[in-house]
Amino acid sequence: MAAALALPASYAPRIASAVAAAPRLPVIWLRGQDCAGNTEAFLRAVHPTAAQLLLDLLSVEYHESIMASSGASAEQSRTKAMETYPHGYLAVVEGAIPTADDGVYCMVGGRPFRDVVREVCGGALATIAVGSCAFDGGAPAAAGGRTGAVGVADVVPNAKLVNLPGCPLNVENLTATIVHYLTFKQFPLTDGKGRPLFAYGGLLHNQCERRAHFEFGEFALSWGDEGSQKGWCLYKMGCKGPETFANCPTALYADGTSWAVKAGHGCLGCTMPRFWDAMGAPYQRLPAPLPFAPQINADHIGQALVGGVAALTVAHGAAGIVRARWVGATERRAAARRERPAPAEAAVGAGPAPEAEVEAEDAPELAAPPAVPPAVATEIQPSEQPAPAEADPTSDASEVD
Amino acid sequence: MTRTVIDPITRIGGHLRIEVAISSGVVFDAWSSGTMFRGMEQILRGRDPRDAWLFAQRICGSCTGVHALASARAVENALGLTIPKNARLTRNLLAGSQAVGDHVTGFYHRHSLDWVDVIAAAKADPGATSALGRSRSDWPLSGTDYFKGVKDRLTALVGSGQLGLFANGDWGHPAYRLAPEADLLIVAHYLEALDWQRKIWRIQALLGGKSPHPQTYLVGGMVLTPPWGGPNRAVPGQHPQQVERTAPAALSAPGLAELAGLVAEAKTFVDQVYVPDVLALAGEYRDWAALGTGIGNYLSYGEFPEDESSEPALLLPRGRLMDRSLVKVQAVDQASVGESVASSHYTYSGGDGLLKHPWDGETEPKYGGPRPPVTSFEDAAKYSWLKAPRYEDEPMEVGPLARVLVGYVEGRGDVRAKVDGVATVLGIGPDALFSTLGRMIARAIETQIVVARLDAWQQHLVDNLATGDLAVADLTGWDPATWPSAATGWASVETPRGALGHWVRIKDRRIDHYQVVDASTWNGSPRDGTGRRGPLEEALIGTPVADPARPLEVLRTVHSFDPCAACAVH
Numbered sequence: 006m007a008a009a010l011a012l013p014a015s016y017a018p019r020i021a022s023a024v025a026a027a028p029r030l031p032v033i034w035l036r037g038q039d040c041a042g043n044t045e046a047f048l049r050a051v052h053p054t055a056a057q058l059l060l061d062l063l064s065v066e067y068h069e070s071i072m073a074s075s076g077a078s079a080e081q082s083r084t085k086a087m088e089t090y091p092h093g094y095l096a097v098v099e100g101a102i103p104t105a106d107d108g109v110y111c112m113v114g115g116r117p118f119r120d121v122v123r124e125v126c127g128g129a130l131a132t133i134a135v136g137s138c139a140f141d142g143g144a145p146a147a148a149g150g151r152t153g154a155v156g157v158a159d160v161v162p163n164a165k166l167v168n169l170p171g172c173p174l175n176v177e178n179l180t181a182t183i184v185h186y187l188t189f190k191q192f193p194l195t196d197g198k199g200r201p202l203f204a205y206g207g208l209l210h211n212q213c214e215r216r217a218h219f220e221f222g223e224f225a226l227s228w229g230d231e232g233s234q235k236g237w238c239l240y241k242m243g244c245k246g247p248e249t250f251a252n253c254p255t256a257l258y259a260d261g262t263s264w265a266v267k268a269g270h271g272c273l274g275c276t277m278p279r280f281w282d283a284m285g286a287p288y289q290r291l292p293a294p295l296p297f298a299p300q301i302n303a304d305h306i307g308q309a310l311v312g313g314v315a316a317l318t319v320a321h322g323a324a325g326i327v328r329a330r331w332v333g334a335t336e337r338r339a340a341a342r343r344e345r346p347a348p349a350e351a352a353v354g355a356g357p358a359p360e361a362e363v364e365a366e367d368a369p370e371l372a373a374p375p376a377v378p379p380a381v382a383t384e385i386q387p388s389e390q391p392a393p394a395e396a397d398p399t400s401d402a403s404e405v406d
Numbered sequence: 407m408t409r410t411v412i413d414p415i416t417r418i419g420g421h422l423r424i425e426v427a428i429s430s431g432v433v434f435d436a437w438s439s440g441t442m443f444r445g446m447e448q449i450l451r452g453r454d455p456r457d458a459w460l461f462a463q464r465i466c467g468s469c470t471g472v473h474a475l476a477s478a479r480a481v482e483n484a485l486g487l488t489i490p491k492n493a494r495l496t497r498n499l500l501a502g503s504q505a506v507g508d509h510v511t512g513f514y515h516r517h518s519l520d521w522v523d524v525i526a527a528a529k530a531d532p533g534a535t536s537a538l539g540r541s542r543s544d545w546p547l548s549g550t551d552y553f554k555g556v557k558d559r560l561t562a563l564v565g566s567g568q569l570g571l572f573a574n575g576d577w578g579h580p581a582y583r584l585a586p587e588a589d590l591l592i593v594a595h596y597l598e599a600l601d602w603q604r605k606i607w608r609i610q611a612l613l614g615g616k617s618p619h620p621q622t623y624l625v626g627g628m629v630l631t632p633p634w635g636g637p638n639r640a641v642p643g644q645h646p647q648q649v650e651r652t653a654p655a656a657l658s659a660p661g662l663a664e665l666a667g668l669v670a671e672a673k674t675f676v677d678q679v680y681v682p683d684v685l686a687l688a689g690e691y692r693d694w695a696a697l698g699t700g701i702g703n704y705l706s707y708g709e710f711p712e713d714e715s716s717e718p719a720l721l722l723p724r725g726r727l728m729d730r731s732l733v734k735v736q737a738v739d740q741a742s743v744g745e746s747v748a749s750s751h752y753t754y755s756g757g758d759g760l761l762k763h764p765w766d767g768e769t770e771p772k773y774g775g776p777r778p779p780v781t782s783f784e785d786a787a788k789y790s791w792l793k794a795p796r797y798e799d800e801p802m803e804v805g806p807l808a809r810v811l812v813g814y815v816e817g818r819g820d821v822r823a824k825v826d827g828v829a830t831v832l833g834i835g836p837d838a839l840f841s842t843l844g845r846m847i848a849r850a851i852e853t854q855i856v857v858a859r860l861d862a863w864q865q866h867l868v869d870n871l872a873t874g875d876l877a878v879a880d881l882t883g884w885d886p887a888t889w890p891s892a893a894t895g896w897a898s899v900e901t902p903r904g905a906l907g908h909w910v911r912i913k914d915r916r917i918d919h920y921q922v923v924d925a926s927t928w929n930g931s932p933r934d935g936t937g938r939r940g941p942l943e944e945a946l947i948g949t950p951v952a953d954p955a956r957p958l959e960v961l962r963t964v965h966s967f968d969p970c971a972a973c974a975v976h
Contacts, residue, residue, distance in 0.1 A: 029568050038444050040972050041419045042467020042618040049604050049617065056600040060559065064568040069416045073519045073575030075961055076412035082574045109773040111442040113421060114413050115780035144464040149449035151771065173467055173618055215652050228624055229878040234634035236652030259611030268615030268622050269629040269654045273460065287457050
């Protein structure tokens with residue numbers, strides 16, 4: 006079972022008892038240097054809804070934004086959950102963690118938030134860092150920030166960590182991750198920085214509904230112009246889609262309502278490391294993007310996974326391949342400068358992307374996903390789960406270990 | 407004397423700590439302390455002013471969009487830009503739906519648990535609850551079976567031994583006073599509101615691409631355009647059609663129809679569920695109309711411009727009331743705003759007790775409290791990351807109560823009718839609004855006024871687009887080469903929580919200086935250089951506390967301000 010949970014065997018007895026004692030997964034949600042944007046995103050969840058998550062699937066033991074108790078009683082709820090479910094609760098961290106000046110820039114219950122994070126994440130079965138601030142410090146860590154803001158990985162280096170960057174994250178990716186865990190007792194495949202591949206494995210530019218306009222050289226050139234009205238490509242208006250790994254165009258926001266580019270504003274690259282400074286100013290055009298690279302096209306992945314757990318077969322298979330193709334934005338930009346194709350010329354017959362040479366043997370051999378009836382996607386009851394996957398423990402089906 | 411510390415204050419945005427001194431069961435002193443600082447004002451320095459709204463927006467994701475709007479307006483003010491009608495209406499719809507969504511979720515998910523005993527609700531009789539619900543409104547979810555279902559769900563939750571977010575509440579506290587049926591009714595609506603809010607936020611996602619942090623603002627207007635109309639483009643009477651699949655759909659005919667549907671759903675819930683619940687609750691807790699008064703000065707910058715002029719008509723009026731006087735609305739001048747850091751973790755050149763106007767303001771962090779772990783700020787001269795804003799030396803309360811009172815005194819028909827109507831129903835006078843209960847009632851009244859107006863803005867947008875006016879932005883100031891070498895600007899937004907101001911100085915095409923004075927900074931302010939308390943601190947004086955170990959009554963008044971400490975400190 007511990008292998009299926011992607012945790013060391015020593016955790017097995019603890020988790021077994023936690024599962025027996027707790028039909029609903031206990032969650033401790035911490036907020037630090039945050040804006041509550043990820044909490045708000047969570048409350049807008051659709052698949053499943055926030056009400057289902059809060060009352061039927063999870064047991065949110067601590068979340069300052071919504072919990073009934075305050076002050077010492079609230080703190081007591083947190084410590085009690087930690088004692089009751091050792092290594093059996095899920096920690097969620099939202100917001101950056103200030104490390105300068107003994108942590109006085111964020112204190113909860115009179116203690117530096119940093120210490121609370123260490124304590125809670127250290128005793129959790131895993132930690133999900135929601136949003137860009139918990140990923141790498143986000144906005145408080147942007148140039149000019151003086152609070153020593155960092156992400157969870159820097160404060161709890163040994164945490165079993167899933168990172169879901171974005172400002173805020175797309176809640177579809179959070180609910181997919183949680184449901185994946187509840188279903189299979191393991192987290193989705195992640196890249197080297199703990200980001201699930203179903204969400205962050207594909208280039209946004211490749212999934213964008215405006216991509217065809219890019220290929221045809223049809224660009225918005227001024228706000229509100231004919232190109233904007235026709236929904237042409239926003240690359241020349243500063244869109245960071247060509248260097249951003251995210252599934253916004255397929256996952257969409259607010260129950261499939263929209264996303265930034267669909268509403269007419271370029272992507273900020275908010276899922277990327279240190280995006281406030283590293284991706285260039287929002288309206289500054291990127292260097293010429295890479296040619297179309299179908300090898301790293303992952304546009305079915307995000308859509309499939311967030312659509313329901315039933316589609317995990319697709320996600321697992323495709324994500325494993327994409328993983329081998331991952332390169333960081335910096336390398337992409339360097340590669341782009343080497344190649345520098347004119348955008349219009351990038352249309353046809355473009356060669357493979359420079360990183361396409363990555364050895365295919367890196368792609369993990371995937372265990373067959375467990376046979377889950379499609380209905381489980383909407384009616385998850387943790388206590389009625391099918392036996393966890395007989396996942397091959399040697400495969401890196403999850404890096405959360 | 408007992409000193410009670412509540413840290414964290416939950417069911418708010420950001421991080422707030424309240425310390426109260428209690429003697430003979432009554433609060434006689436209070437300290438409001440923001441415990442988190444990010445430094446967004448410093449992070450904005452040196453950046454392109456056109457990017458500022460994206461950074462400023464991240465000050466808050468709960469009151470999402472309000473700082474984006476304030477920032478865009480401040481830079482527009484500095485550059486002398488006037489946004490087109492389509493942009494004004496879209497911004498009103500974004501900010502207006504934000505206010506409605508925020509007020510309703512504020513009542514149910516942040517405040518109601520101070521007044522409603524969730525555990526007692528499990529003892530309610532579903533039939534009697536149904537009768538109670540039907541006596542209040544025509545809301546269809548009011549059958550006996552429906553409430554039995556909610557009760558069963560609640561009973562199962564209690565029986566599971568995992569109360570989750572309801573664990574460890576002050577259930578059974580003597581200050582809870584509702585009958586179990588009234589408890590169950592509001593608990594049912596608490597759950598319904600969780601589903602309802604998803605829909606109202608779709609308005610933001612439609613017009614802003616996503617929510618939180620809508621992404622369609624722009625210095626000069628909005629990026630959200632109507633779709634290209636093809637041959638109908640400038641034909642009066644023809645609404646632009648979405649010819650291409652990729653064109654933005656929100657301002658197409660179907661997009662605007664969807665918007666109208668979402669607005670109508672929001673309005674029904676406000677009128678049939680939220681407002682009746684607030685009034686019923688107020689009827690049971692009438693004594694709270696005499697508690698939580700506070701400072702008695704009220705400030706509103708005014709909001710929701712109804713035309714394109716430099717002094718537009720406003721849905722929510724601008725003005726100031728002093729010393730609880732309901733006689734005359736006084737003028738508001740941003741030049742009279744200043745901030746002190748006497749009790750705040752910052753230093754000022756020239757002295758921390760000075761009041762510095764935001765254009766000359768400084769944000770130089772210097773923690774002045776005891777080293778952590780902090781048990782009490784009792785002997786600390788500095789105890790909060792909030793600065794202390796003052797208007798001509800006076801602390802001011804801001805928010806729905808300030809706006810409703812200013813509207814009432816100014817003689818706004820809709821406000822007068824609603825306030826007098828509520829006063830009659832509850833058997834109280836308008837001066838009873840100077841209270842904890844008054845803040846909750848004012849929030850409900852304002853929600854009704856704004857939600858009723860969303861529909862009109864949607865219709866104005868439809869009508870204006872049909873005239874062939876498709877403009878969404880004034881781009882005359884987009885190119886930095888056209889800017890003067892130095893410019894200063896300021897702008898305000900009446901956010902759900904009250905008066906927000908952004909002040910910017912631009913030099914050589916970069917932000918030289920940026921200051922934010924937020925609504926929750928006004929309300930949650932610590933003491934200033936003269937030792938005078940902030941509005942929230944003052945409002946806590948005189949609060950009865952039955953059990954210092956469970957200071958539920960203190961939470962009621964704190965939550966009546968709906969504070970957001972993330973906004974307040976930024």
